[in-house]
Amino acid sequence: MTMQEMRGRVAVAGVGIAGLDATGHTELEILGLAAKRAVADAGLTLQDIDGICTASVSSAMWVMPVVEYLGLRPSFQDSTMMGGSSFVAHILPAMHALLSGQCKAVLVCYGSTQRSSTLNRAEIGRYRRVLDPQPFETPYEPLNPLSSYALVAARHMHEFGTTREQLAEVAVAARAWAALNPEALKREPMSLADVLDARMVSDPLTVRDCCLVTDGAGAFVLTRSERARDLAQPPVHVLGAGAAVWHRQVSMMPGFTTTAASDSGARAYAMAGLGPEEVDVVALYDAFTINTILFLEDLGFCAKGEGGAFVEGGAIAPGGRLAVNTNGGGLSAYHPGMYGIFTVIEAVRQLRGGCGARQIEGAQIALAHGNGGTLSSQATAIFGTEAAL
Amino acid sequence: MSEPARSADALPAMGPEARYFEALREGRFTVQRCDACARTIFPPRILCPACMSEDLSVIEPTGLGEVYSTTTVRRPADKGGDYNVAIITLAEGVQMMSCVKGIAPASVRIGMRVRAEVVDGRVEFTPEGSAS
Numbered sequence: 314m315t316m317q318e319m320r321g322r323v324a325v326a327g328v329g330i331a332g333l334d335a336t337g338h339t340e341l342e343i344l345g346l347a348a349k350r351a352v353a354d355a356g357l358t359l360q361d362i363d364g365i366c367t368a369s370v371s372s373a374m375w376v377m378p379v380v381e382y383l384g385l386r387p388s389f390q391d392s393t394m395m396g397g398s399s400f401v402a403h404i405l406p407a408m409h410a411l412l413s414g415q416c417k418a419v420l421v422c423y424g425s426t427q428r429s430s431t432l433n434r435a436e437i438g439r440y441r442r443v444l445d446p447q448p449f450e451t452p453y454e455p456l457n458p459l460s461s462y463a464l465v466a467a468r469h470m471h472e473f474g475t476t477r478e479q480l481a482e483v484a485v486a487a488r489a490w491a492a493l494n495p496e497a498l499k500r501e502p503m504s505l506a507d508v509l510d511a512r513m514v515s516d517p518l519t520v521r522d523c524c525l526v527t528d529g530a531g532a533f534v535l536t537r538s539e540r541a542r543d544l545a546q547p548p549v550h551v552l553g554a555g556a557a558v559w560h561r562q563v564s565m566m567p568g569f570t571t572t573a574a575s576d577s578g579a580r581a582y583a584m585a586g587l588g589p590e591e592v593d594v595v596a597l598y599d600a601f602t603i604n605t606i607l608f609l610e611d612l613g614f615c616a617k618g619e620g621g622a623f624v625e626g627g628a629i630a631p632g633g634r635l636a637v638n639t640n641g642g643g644l645s646a647y648h649p650g651m652y653g654i655f656t657v658i659e660a661v662r663q664l665r666g667g668c669g670a671r672q673i674e675g676a677q678i679a680l681a682h683g684n685g686g687t688l689s690s691q692a693t694a695i696f697g698t699e700a701a702l
Numbered sequence: 703m704s705e706p707a708r709s710a711d712a713l714p715a716m717g718p719e720a721r722y723f724e725a726l727r728e729g730r731f732t733v734q735r736c737d738a739c740a741r742t743i744f745p746p747r748i749l750c751p752a753c754m755s756e757d758l759s760v761i762e763p764t765g766l767g768e769v770y771s772t773t774t775v776r777r778p779a780d781k782g783g784d785y786n787v788a789i790i791t792l793a794e795g796v797q798m799m800s801c802v803k804g805i806a807p808a809s810v811r812i813g814m815r816v817r818a819e820v821v822d823g824r825v826e827f828t829p830e831g832s833a834s
Contacts, residue, residue, distance in 0.1 A: 448719070449745045450799045452824045455787045456775050463773040464789055471771070471812045515787075516774045516808065564789055564799035569771060 314412060316584040321702045323408045324541035324548035326418075327355025327534040328658045333498060333647050335528035336429040340369070341382045344424030347530035348383060355534045356545030357418060362534070364389035364410055364419035366403035370427075370650050371437070379422065389416040395558060396685020397598055399423075400531075400654035401692035402556040407535050417536065421657075424530030425649035450562050456515050458600070459523060461563035461687035463515040466603035468569040470517060472618065475606065477517050479621035481508035483602040484521050484644050486630035491641025493631060493671035498527055499645040508602075522602040524642075529649035531658050549661045549696050552587070552678070555580025556692040563687040570618070574611035574682060574691040581680075581693040582613070589613035592695070593676040594663040595635060596656035598684035599642040605629070608682055609637070612693065631671070639663060639671045653683030657694060664698050677701045718746035721760065729820045731765065733796060734758040744796040765818035766793040767827060774807040786810050790827055792818075804828040 329350025332343025344367075352359055365387045369375035376392035379385075389410040391403055400421050407419040442451055455461060469475045485505055491497035503521070511519035541548035557576035560566050582588055589612060597608045606620030614635060615623040623629075629637035638644075640659040643652040660679035662668050678701050683692045716724065718734065722745070725732045734743040738755035742763075749756050770789040777784055786807035790800050800818075802810040803826050816827035 448723070453787050453799050453801050454775070454785070455773075455799065460773050460775055460787050464771040464787070467773055467812065468771040468789075513774075513776050515776065562799070564797055569789075 317586065319408055319412060320552050320584055320586065321550045321697065322538055323411050323535055324538040324550045325533050325657070325661045325696065326536045326541040326544045326546060326548060327351040327353070327357065328661050329354055329532045330496065330529065330655070330658060332424060332426075332528055332530045333496065334429065335426045338426065340424040340426050341378060343426065343528065343530035344379065344422050344532070345382060347424060347532040348420055348422045351422070351532035351534050352420065354546060355536070357534065359383055359385065361418050362420045363387050364407060364416035366391045366400070366407055366419060366421040367423060368392055368394040368399040368651070370425065387416065389419065395690035397600065397651040397653045398556065398683030398685035398690045398692040399651065401554075401657060401681055401683035401694050402690070404535065404551060404694050405554040405556065408551060408554065411535060411537050417540070419535040420532060421535065421654065422530070422532035423651060423654045425651065426528050427650045428526050428528045447562055450564060458687050459518060460515040462601040462603055463518045464563060465566070465569045465607070465688060466517055466601070469603060469606065472570055473621065475621035477509060478505060479606070479624060480517065480522055480602040481505045482624045482627070483599065483605045483629070484508045486624065486627060486633070487599060487638050487642040487644035489627070489630045490639050490671060491645035493669070494640050494646060495669070497641035497646035499525060499641070518601055518603070524600045524644050524648035524652065527647045527649050529647045529655075531654040533654070533657055533661065547665055547699065549664045549698065550702060551694060552697045552701065553581035553583070553585030553695040554693065555584065556690070558690040561686060561689050566688060570607075572607050572611050572688050572691055574608050574684070574693065577691040577693040578612040578682070581695050585695040587678065587695070592678050592680045593636065594639060594660060594673050594679040595637045596640070596659045596679065596681045597638060597642070598652055598656055598682055599638055599644050600648070600652065600684065602644070604684060605637065607688070608684070612680065612682060636673045639668065639673065651685070653685070653692065656681035656683055660694075660696050664696055718748055718758070722746040725760070726820060726823050726825070730762060731818050731820050731825050732760045733763050733792070733794060735761050742794040742796050744792070744798055763792050763794045763818070766830065767791055767816050767818065769802065769810060769812050769814040769816060770797060771812060772802070772810040784808070788827070790816060798825070800825055800827055802827045802829065
């Protein structure tokens with residue numbers, strides 16, 4: 314089966330979010346709640362799940378405790394860990410497994426208690442330097458991941474004249490969307506001045522150019538499309554998916570102003586047989602404001618270098634020219650360590666309808682994009698309603 | 703049962719990364735050059751990522767470079783104050799993370815010509831032409 318033949322053959326049948334405040338709970342506990350919600354949303358039970366995809370920031374063998382905890386005996390498992398893009402990247406291998414008959418229902422799931430955990434973050438940082446050394450960057454004490462994104466933002470500003478005000482537009486638009494999402498954790502109004510005058514952390518990025526640090530778990534269920542049509546929700550079909558990894562350390566990024574999203578996006582568009590002009594809703598991994606600008610460019614919503622101008626004047630805010638991060642994004646809704654899975658959940662919710670005040674009327678095609686590491690790994694998925702097939 | 707092929711597996715006592723950091727401790731900044739395709743390589747590797755050759759020479763670069771990007775990491779004064787983190791493109795064409803010293807962190811500019819020096823076992827840069 315070619316990639317193009319896989320288009321529209323697998324669908325998201327259920328989604329779930331849990332534990333945005335996980336105080337007193339473990340990661341497995343909130344992951345379990347999100348998993349149950351996604352499975353129930355699909356009209357299935359955990360006993361129907363025979364495929365699993367999951368990843369963890371701290372546990373290198375995370376699929377084992379997850380399978381144990383949920384009582385699964387999967388015939389397909391993928392625990393590939395490439396940072397926050399992992400859960401978007403899991404979609405394509407899951408499609409292969411579903412379409413080959415290796416399994417019938419795949420649960421993609423993640424949970425993080427990053428905010429409420431009593432683990433000392435400085436201590437985690439020390440362990441990480443031993444277990445996952447980056448000896449050519451660590452001696453310079455970049456405040457990672459923030460400083461890596463700051464270095465990329467500074468280069469983008471230098472090459473294209475992108476301004477701090479344009480970066481701030483991204484944060485303000487995300488906040489305006491969050492105000493329409495009852496689930497979002499930061500909903501109070503925020504102005505461009507609030508972002509520009511916020512505490513500078515690693516130039517040119519202020520604390521308001523950075524995503525939230527929250528708890529949270531997310532999950533979604535994939536089945537073959539023909540099965541999804543008989544389940545509880547309108548199926549949201551996977552039209553295209555692709556991933557790309559180019560480097561690990563930001564210093565090894567080949568040219569700071571184009572990310573591997575240009576590859577992952579091209580693969581997803583080619584499989585889906587469509588282009589950015591046909592996308593109604595966009596969910597991008599906005600760990601930092603520069604991400605949104607880079608991914609709008611690399612995914613073809615505007616030309617390279619024009620991302621800053623593209624977002625000006627509320628163009629990606631509610632009522633703007635392109636609906637971007639309608640849940641409020643990692644900048645204002647929630648960001649539990651690895652946000653990628655939530656881009657898929659928001660894309661699916663928009664295509665089903667019923668997003669209330671933030672619903673994009675008549676949305677038929679949505680794009681979800683995950684990012685990992687220091688712009689190191691990228692994964693893109695394109696979804697469509699029944700009408701988009 | 704055949705004997706393990708010890709000779710084929712025999713590796714020198716130090717790999718390229720250990721040799722790099724040993725040179726740094728001795729005050730020497732080194733990069734590699736591929737003998738087969740002439741590509742300059744950094745960080746040090748056991749084979750050329752372009753042509754897979756294991757014949758890599760260790761060379762001392764000119765030390766001249768240019769600031770490709772820069773950020774000032776804000777830190778309270780009582781913890782040492784602000785500091786610079788920069789990406790430097792060496793004259794030999796390779797890119798590395800480092801820092802620019804000798805001027806205020808926020809005065810470092812993209813495009814600035816800089817020169818490498820080894821300080822306390824790490825490579826740092828100062829603006830070209832400045833007294834160091």
